[in-house]
Amino acid sequence: MSTADFSTVETPIGPFTALVNAEGAVLAAGWTADAENLRQLIHPRLRPAELRERESLGSITTAVTDYHRGELSAIDTVPVSQHSGEFLLHAWEVLRKVPAGDPVTYTEFAAISGRPDATRAAANACARNAAALFVPCHRVLRIGGALGGFRWGLPVKRWLLDHEERAA
CATH class of the missing domain: 3.30.160 (Double Stranded RNA Binding Domain)
Structure with a gap:
């Protein structure tokens, strides 16, 4: 146990x-x-x-x-342990490399994760991420800058993005 x-x-x-x-x-x-x-x-x-x-x-x-x-x-160096299939594990590793203050779109995230045609899979990686903050899924936006979804609420996502922009 x-x-x-x-x-x-x-x-x-x-x-x-x-x-x-x-x-x-x-x-x-x-x-x-x-x-x-x-x-x-x-x-x-x-x-x-x-x-x-x-x-x-x-x-x-x-x-x-x-x-x-x-x-x-x-x-950045806090260890994280998550389990899933190969793509999600890789996508979560990629998310950890997205710089604070420089968010990417879901389309860009799919591309840097090695599956440029898999925007929905990239969004799914964000949705299934259990280790928020340490795997910074808040750094992924919709095309045009819309926030998209966030398990902890859009006001939290907005605060995090603004905080990173100010401090970066």
């Missing part, structure tokens, strides 16, 4: 919770205080049976706090 640790920290856009495995890799994260909801986003092969609340997750909590204060690169 596996257990994941979680911690919630206040940010300028509300509570942010991260769940980590025993190795310290982020399994799920988002702007919520509902750790159980985050647990359900984790692929069944990685989903922990139990959750254990911690006051802090050490360097991960520090990275979240630093990012929200303007140190955008603080999230």
Whole structure:
């Protein structure tokens, strides 16, 4: 029976919770205080049976706090563990390389993920990403700059994009 640790920290856009495995890799994260909801986003092969609340997750909590204060690169090296098919895993790796302050369109994201005709698959990679912030799906927009969707709400996505533009 596996257990994941979680911690919630206040940010300028509300509570942010991260769940980590025993190795310290982020399994799920988002702007919520509902750790159980985050647990359900984790692929069944990685989903922990139990959750254990911690006051802090050490360097991960520090990275979240630093990012929200303007140190955008603080999230870049936080380890993440997600499970899916080859394309989604690759797309999530690609998302981690999209620079803060320089968002891409879903079409551009599909192209840099190696499948230029797979815009819907690229959008699906964003929708199925459980490790928000650390896999920055908020950096993908519709053609023309429209926000598109975001699990944590469009006001959060707008704040993140504006924050990155100001701090970049």
